[in-house]
Amino acid sequence: MAENVEQATAERNELLARIAALRLHQRDGRRSPHKPLLILLALGRLAATGSSAMTWHEAQLQLGSLIAEFGPASRTSRVQGAAYPFTRLRSDGFWVLDRDVPMDKVGPLAVEPVTGRFDAAVEHALSDDPELANSAARALVEGHFPDTIAPDVLRAVGLDPATVLHAAEPISELAGATERRRDPNWRKLIIQAWDRQCAFCGFDGQLYGATVGIDAAHVRWFALDGPDEPDNGLALCALHHKLFDRGVLGVDLDLRIHVSTTYTARTDAGRAIYDLHGRSLKARPGTAMPADEHLEWHRRWVFKALPLAA
Incomplete structure (x- = not known):
């Protein structure tokens, strides 16, 4: 019994660490909220429907709008902006597509229907532990957006800000980062x-x-x-x-x-x-x-x- 609890805790921490590690893509002050927004959108779908699956058609509409609204100004189209995280999140180990397509390319995504979703093990863990899903959402929204915007982002992806922002605080050290503390004064x-x-x-x-x-x-x-x-x-x-x-x-x-x-x-x-x-x-x-x-x-x-x- 204790062994099962330890294993579950280790798996939970490992998933949160991988999610927290997405901040490492933000170097030299560069904002890169595309993958976090896709994960948050998938978490919202999982909470609402029991499945994180979304077709490329759904992603290019919904994710493209989220990136335009909450991401930095960009010269690329909404469709191209959505294609980047939809294809590249696979390299982070918890997102899969039901058909192999090249990275970043819009054309192959439109040729035949493509569906993306969390890896089966990740989806199972998030479905079985809503608190884990909320902690993951909190880690993403607090790591990529200020307090003024976080509730807007969560509402936009279908998550309840009051629930997510009061979830168990993710452990930043899991990602190998030093936690920054705000100056209270x-x-x-x-x-x-x-x-x-x-x-x-x-x-x-x-x-x-x-x-x-x-x-x-x-x-x-x-x-x-x-x-x-x-x-x-x-x-x-x-x-x-x-x-x-x-x-x-x-x-x-x-x-x-x-x-x-x-x-x-x-x-x-x-x-x-x-x-x-x-x-x-x-x-x-x-x-x-x-x-x-x-x-x-x-x-x-x-x-x-x-x-x-x-």
Whole structure:
């Protein structure tokens, strides 16, 4: 009995380690969420239907949309973007296709129906242990996205954020990585440095004298090795923090706010975002401005497409 428990634990840890190791593909600050998004989509299908299987037709539609929405801006088509993880995840040892096709090629995928799914042993383990599936989803979403976006990603793939984000915390050391700890004082220092108001719109709400609705936002995401340093932070209201992390808003090297051409709105409230375009960041004297290297990272890996015309 004890031997079976030890074996099950070892298998569970080994699977989580392989999933956590996907972060190793993110070198030099490069975002590579394609495979994690495919795994999350498959986990959502497994939870909803009891099977992770999806056809290439389903993957190119659903996965392509996820990559466009939550991945970095790309010049490749949604179909090509989906073909990369759908074919290449096989090399990570827990994804199989029912027909052998070349890596990255869209043409062969369209010739005959192709279905991808978790390896049988992996699917069996995830089906038998929902907590393992939730821990795997948590490891993926927290390792590749900031807190503002993680719930959106989980909802988009059909998983419940409240369940996943409260699952047992994956052990980062399983992947051979040193766990990074957030600086508990960083949030307070950033908000104070920006006079407890949004660096974009100036919102400075308080409730009984306490700041409310203002976040400390990383320019380069903490999940992607962004440091808890003064020059990697902005105080932003909750709305503009979300839009900054989703790539709707950005900041150029002259510290001017940019609005992405991909953003559209019809109501006065939504169109008010356009008014931010071209504004300069204003802070009290002595406040550390975001470093060029972090602004360049955000522009390359988060900001969507091009900024609005001046």
